[in-house]
Amino acid sequence: MFPASNYSSVTEFILLGFSSDPALNRIFFIIFLLLYLCSVLANGLIIILICLDSHLHTPMYFFLSNLSLLDIGNVTAIMPQMLVHMLSSSKLISFERCWMQLYIFGVIGISEGIFFAVMAYDRYIAICFPLRYMLILNWDLCVWLVVGAWASGFFFSIFHVFFTMKLPFCGHNVINHYFCDGLSVRNLACRDTHIIELVDLVLSIFTMLIPLSLILASYVRITMAILKIKSTQGRYKAFSTCASHLTVVTMFYAPVIYIYMRSNSIHSPEKIKVISLFYNVFTAFLNPMVYSLRNKDIKAAFIKVMMRNRVA
Template sequence: MHPQQNRSSVSEFILLGFSNQPHTQLLLFVVFLAIYLVILFGNSLIFSLIRIDSCLHTPMYFFLANLSFLDISYTTTTVPQMLLHLLSKKKSISYAGCIAQMYIFLSLGITECILYAVMAYDRYVAICHPLHYTLIMSRSVCVKMATSSWVGGFLFAMVHTGVTMRLPYCGPNEINHFFCEVPAILKLACADTRVTEAVVFVMGVILLMTPVFLILVSYIFILTAILRISSAEGRFKAFSTCTAHIITVTLFYGAAMFMYMRPASSYSPERDKYFSFFYNVVSAILNPLIYSLRNKDVKGALVKLMGKKCPLNQGGRRIVLWYRTPGF
């Protein structure tokens, strides 16, 4: 196509969603609304507790607060619109709105990929270098690591969105998905998408496999350190703090890899939208359940155990709180 024609003539896209049957749509609306409310409640509760309770002012909970805020934002990018489309006949999204949704979704998704690696490093330091933990994971270092995760997510997403939306979209405008995701959008391009698909694949490998590699290395060292702990109780406590992270990371990266690290010929819209729902929504509902609400420190904050000393034990090792004033 001539460069001057490399412009979209599509003003809006139609999101087909999960179903076009009225009774099925109503059922899906009720189910998805319930899931979304649980996500908002659970993650907002964790975020608020970590900010308010000084007992939770440690690096681990600081990163968990970031994760909770990230999950709220992540799901809010797609789920409210999906709920609206389940109740309305008009299921369109403007071209500009589609670009914005794609960019924000990618930004938050990439940020979460990086943040999981940061959290694995935090657990590595806590278990493998407990005596130097507060020195290594100081408040300023944690803020810089969290900030780098957010900045990296928004910068990489800019490239990802740019290479996708530079293609012309001049014909079909029905997206067999519930939001504007890259693989679904590329199927509508009026040009050869092989170069773009290759770029998306390479970026997927870099942005997914690099954090996975760092997480894997961190947990190899963690496992080695845990096996050296003499007491069975100590090994159990150290291992239990990391098990939840491993479960969540496996679920999140597994679904994301399936979507972004495979040839375009293997795309299946009906199947892919469920995988997207999994790492977009299911991981956000599991995080507060697996990471925090099963934790005795968070339970202590929930019941407002006023007057008691803050628990100073994480990963089977003693650590020191950053400070005790409310808020971050």
């Protein structure tokens, strides 16, 4: 555990959430509970289908199963606490639980951003070097890429949490958010935060800009390869294999860049809460739909499992 600063007088925080109106919070509770359950069930179903169907034992679906696991972890790290606060008169969260939530959120967010770069590399190899796909993306490399993505999340998130939670908090403990977000927490500090802002900027370069640059570079090469395909059907098939990935990358990176790559002075807390829902809640809910609705292999695996259970 990262201990609180010796100069900190704050032992717990208050999360304001979305509303102080009990009736409105009950409506929000039902909506977000359904979103949470659907996200966990849909992502869990994708993981189960990939494990059960041998036709899905390929690098692409191996990476997709890890992405689904990250989505489950993301909503589980944030939404249960948020749901409890919606029905409770107390909005308190302890200092320790706050930094733990902040750390887990950082681990999953960083790992997910790197996974998108790994999945872009997978699509690059599949389209630009289809005959050498399994030779280049062998299982040893796939495992190392997955381990590297997870390890990067655990490693880089430590620095952000350590520097944030070592800040002195001198009485102000109201966080205008629905979870312990780093930006909102450090705004409560009673000393200058330029050091942690510099740390976050450096971390953002390694964990957001570099993966995003690799994704863009991969798709530049993919686009060049697709344009060389003479048949319209061949171009459409090649592009359709990337459309799902491009969609989820956009849903993830657009709100993240808007919030974390802008100056603190131009942030609106209410706007941040709404925008953060896209990468915290809605991406976990929409990712399975984006991949399953556009993916014949996933739909075929689902039908096969259902038919097998019906026969049994």
